[in-house]
Amino acid sequence: MTDRLELRYQRLLRAYPRSYRDRRGTEMITTMLDMAAAGRGGPTRGQALHLILCGLRQRFRLPARRPLAWVGAVLAAVVLGAFGATAGTWLGWQTAASIPSDGELRALNAAMTGMPAPAAVYRERSAMQGPGALVRADGISDYSAERVRAALTADGWRITSFREAQGAMLAGFDGDEEQLPVTNLTYTATRGGLKLDGNGWVVTGSAGHELTVRASYGTEVWPREAAAVRPLTVAGLIAGALAGWLVAAAFACWLRETGRSRRWVATVACAVAGATAAVPVYAQLRGAYQVMMYAKGSPYPYIVYSPSDEIATGTWTVVGLLAVAAALVAAWPRRLDG
Known part of the structure; x- marks a missing residue:
């Protein structure tokens, strides 16, 4: 029974970052096992949900006294939110009727x-x-x-x-x-x-x-306008922003465990990625704005921007992705944070 309870608690604690589990996981599991042995039994659904929510909160938490971490988290939320909105729009249109060949x-x-x-x-x-x-x-x-x-x-x-x-x-x-x-x-x-x-x-x-x-x-x-387009655009924006914040929080924790030279390389790479992301992010947000402001009911389709007005984002995106890869290589911990 104790082994099964311990395994269950370990699974619930997977909601917490590995660094947090390494510091406090053993203490938390021991305390919960002692409570179970005292007659309180295993975790109820409410207690399990509480553990999961607390773990997710820890994953969103940024290191204290790290202003650059906050800046990076906001930028990451904006970047992934913009691309998430575009992905949501695309997914919404997949539910629409197909045009003849x-x-x-x-x-x-x-x-x-x-x-x-x-x-x-x-x-x-x-x-x-x-x-x-x-x-x-x-x-x-x-x-x-x-x-x-x-x-x-x-x-x-x-x-x-x-x-x-x-x-x-x-x-x-x-x-x-x-x-x-x-x-x-x-x-x-x-x-x-x-x-x-x-x-x-x-x-x-x-x-x-x-x-x-x-x-x-x-x-x-x-x-006709698919009913899912606008809701999925908003959902993609929110999901992307949350994912961006999570990635930035995990990245900031990794940086604390690296040497000074690697932190410097990772910080410079992040700055380059943020600068190059400005153009693609603007293009994605401009598109999301047009989606949300479009007249409802799918009237005669209009095109706001001519080909000459299109923003070339390919080069900027490639450079930004290379910079992100460089930052990850510099800050990547020796073992994956689950």
């Missing part, structure tokens, strides 16, 4: 437009980090509203709006300009967890002139 989108476009040539498909990502696809076709085609409707319906889409409007397009022929009649159309549809928004124009008369482009269609497809 390029081949399926091209087949739908050909059925709608009557253009047999393969259309261009552009994969996009909205400000909420949600996926989207745009299929666009330009060429020679006549206009048929029924063909567009029939193609959408046959592909399983439920048409929610379909509007036509007559207009004109100014075109030049042999130095002269002529207004050609044009039919403009817009349409929206839904299918399961997907939304569709399209528009196009078709020249309905050219007075005998040859035109290389008589029609243009663009159809965008994207998933």
Whole structure:
């Protein structure tokens, strides 16, 4: 019975850092075994939970009179929190409906437009980090509203709006300009967890002139906002911040057990990692902000930043990871802290 109790207490004390167990573990187990022998029995569920929570509190505790440890813990919480938010957003979108393949989108476009040539498909990502696809076709085609409707319906889409409007397009022929009649159309549809928004124009008369482009269609497809995206973004931010603080606390404890030269190397490496993390962290937090501020209900997806506005984070991330690896090598204890 004593052996089983001792083993159980040892397992519960795994919630404490190894350095704490090395200093006080034997004393704690002896005290608890004495209490059990006095007739109080083994640990209740409440006592077990209390031990685990106290152990976790010790893991979050930073060394006293170490201001750099506090700075490092805050920075680590921010860094891992930012990447945790991005990971949560990605995980949330995995629960959304899948967008049709390029081949399926091209087949739908050909059925709608009557253009047999393969259309261009552009994969996009909205400000909420949600996926989207745009299929666009330009060429020679006549206009048929029924063909567009029939193609959408046959592909399983439920048409929610379909509007036509007559207009004109100014075109030049042999130095002269002529207004050609044009039919403009817009349409929206839904299918399961997907939304569709399209528009196009078709020249309905050219007075005998040859035109290389008589029609243009663009159809965008994207998933409805998954209910899990925003909660998982917040959860990822919190989980990442907690993980960052835990890592920093463990790292600070390791540093106390190393020599002065190794502490110096580890501190410099951490400073480099913190400096290089500024750019990637800003990019991740900017993305998380856009996710949380995005209009609810997954309206027509918009992109806030053009490719020229994208922040190049690859090099900064690699340098930061190398600096973190150097810091870990310098501060790593001789035996793992469980």
